[in-house]
Amino acid sequence: MSVLNAEEQSALAAARDFADTQVRPRAAAWAHGAADARALLVPAAQAGLLGLEVPVAQGGRGLSFACKWQVAETLAAVDFGFAMSLINTHNVARHLALSATPAVAQRFVPELLAGRRTGCTALTEPGAGSDFAAITTTARRDVDGWLLDGRKAWIVNATHAEVLVVYAQTEPGSGARGIAAFVVDGTREGFVRDAGAPGATSSAAARAIDVGGFQLQGYRAHEGELLHAPGQAFKAALASINGARVYVAAMCCGMVAECLRVAADYGARRHAFGQPLHGHQGWRWALADAAIDLEAARRLVEAAGDGIAAGPGNAATQTAAAQAKVFATRMAGRHVAALLHAMGAEGLRDEHPFLRHLGAAQVAALVDGSTEMLLERIAKDLRPRSAPSRA
Numbered sequence: 001m002s003v004l005n006a007e008e009q010s011a012l013a014a015a016r017d018f019a020d021t022q023v024r025p026r027a028a029a030w031a032h033g034a035a036d037a038r039a040l041l042v043p044a045a046q047a048g049l050l051g052l053e054v055p056v057a058q059g060g061r062g063l064s065f066a067c068k069w070q071v072a073e074t075l076a077a078v079d080f081g082f083a084m085s086l087i088n089t090h091n092v093a094r095h096l097a098l099s100a101t102p103a104v105a106q107r108f109v110p111e112l113l114a115g116r117r118t119g120c121t122a123l124t125e126p127g128a129g130s131d132f133a134a135i136t137t138t139a140r141r142d143v144d145g146w147l148l149d150g151r152k153a154w155i156v157n158a159t160h161a162e163v164l165v166v167y168a169q170t171e172p173g174s175g176a177r178g179i180a181a182f183v184v185d186g187t188r189e190g191f192v193r194d195a196g197a198p199g200a201t202s203s204a205a206a207r208a209i210d211v212g213g214f215q216l217q218g219y220r221a222h223e224g225e226l227l228h229a230p231g232q233a234f235k236a237a238l239a240s241i242n243g244a245r246v247y248v249a250a251m252c253c254g255m256v257a258e259c260l261r262v263a264a265d266y267g268a269r270r271h272a273f274g275q276p277l278h279g280h281q282g283w284r285w286a287l288a289d290a291a292i293d294l295e296a297a298r299r300l301v302e303a304a305g306d307g308i309a310a311g312p313g314n315a316a317t318q319t320a321a322a323q324a325k326v327f328a329t330r331m332a333g334r335h336v337a338a339l340l341h342a343m344g345a346e347g348l349r350d351e352h353p354f355l356r357h358l359g360a361a362q363v364a365a366l367v368d369g370s371t372e373m374l375l376e377r378i379a380k381d382l383r384p385r386s387a388p389s390r391a
């Protein structure tokens with residue numbers, strides 16, 4: 001349920017306060033590459049935001065998925081990139097707490113929860129994005145575990161992450177069946193971080209997301225660092241991606257709500273032709289359109305969020321998560337642009353979120369499954385049962 005208990009409400013209030021006092025004053029500088037968003041992860045940990053959905057037994061807060069997506073929405077309203085960065089470190093802590101061996105979890109989870117190390121989850125490669133089963137990073141059996149070789153690109157937090165969940169192919173040519181997942185320690189030999197190669201993975205879109213890439217060059221993963229065996233990793237990735245689709249959709253709602261708030265405020269103060277902008281019917285209809293679609297997107301997010309709580313991997317939840325993300329990302333792309341326009345030139349100022357949120361809406365439509373991949377998921381349900389799967 002999207003209803004929060006008292007502790008969850010207090011976590012959400014802390015997120016609101018953090019967004020206003022810590023993120024808001026820095027977001028414009030991050031967008032210009034003039035400040036380091038990673039520095040805010042330790043204060044975020046101190047505000048209790050890195051352990052939200054991590055089990056209490058492993059040092060987390062054991063709060064609900066509903067709490068997580070509402071925190072994500074709140075932070076993204078101010079800066080999508082920072083919200084994604086924080087949630088990705090949080091997710092690695094949770095993933096290891098639930099799936100790693102006790103020794104591996106003990107080594108990394110406390111560091112992640114404290115924000116001393118950051119995390120990322122690496123599926124995408126320079127040659128494989130949507131077609132995840134086509135990844136070419138290899139994992140070969142070695143005396144004491146596995147040897148990993150390959151390259152990952154477009155990974156949240158990869159400019160600094162030191163605890164990396166990496167997906168690799170154990171049996172080239174076997175597709176999804178041979179994919180396994182490993183915990184990689186970014187401080188060990190064989191891990192080589194991209195140095196922001198020009199035109200490689202650097203982007204001005206949602207800069208605080210700290211997107212980057214890295215190579216594994218004969219990196220040795222011990223047996224205990226195998227997180228999901230071949231045959232299980234692909235399924236595990238798809239199950240966790242459903243939750244990600246819901247919180248990314250929620251983040252789009254947060255961004256549109258913030259743009260709507262700023263535009264409504266400005267429209268009451270700015271005058272044209274003898275009255276406030278809001279007095280012009282044509283002007284205020286743009287805001288009304290945004291408000292309708294925002295409400296619709298929120299309802300899809302809530303329904304999908306409830307589905308995740310009930311069964312993250314079941315077919316109905318997969319569809320609900322896909323629907324929420326397709327609708328919310330399109331809604332954000334359309335309405336952030338329209339609300340920016342409603343501000344006139346003022347909307348382009350760095351102190352306002354419009355340009356940052358516009359780029360972020362594009363990112364949101366790609367991460368955790370592009371719009372087209374999600375449409376395919378939704379279309380799957382629409383096929384008559386007897387129809388063949390391919391035309």
Ligand SMILES: Cc1cc2nc3c(=O)[nH]c(=O)nc-3n(C[C@H](O)[C@H](O)[C@H](O)COP(=O)(O)OP(=O)(O)OC[C@H]3O[C@@H](n4cnc5c(N)ncnc54)[C@H](O)[C@@H]3O)c2cc1C
Nearest residue numbers: 121122123124129130154155156211363366367368370372
């Ligand atoms: C800022 C940012 C952060 C990211 N963070 C991560 C991360 O932390 N971890 C991670 O693993 N990945 C991450 N990604 C990668 C993201 O998951 C990929 O961008 C996404 O999967 C799409 O892959 P691609 O960009 O290679 O596009 P491609 O797969 O090359 O596709 C290009 C276009 O073609 C469309 N397309 C592809 N196949 C089809 C088809 N069969 N039918 C119709 N259309 C199709 C796609 O939808 C897309 O619009 C991130 C990306 C960005 C931009």
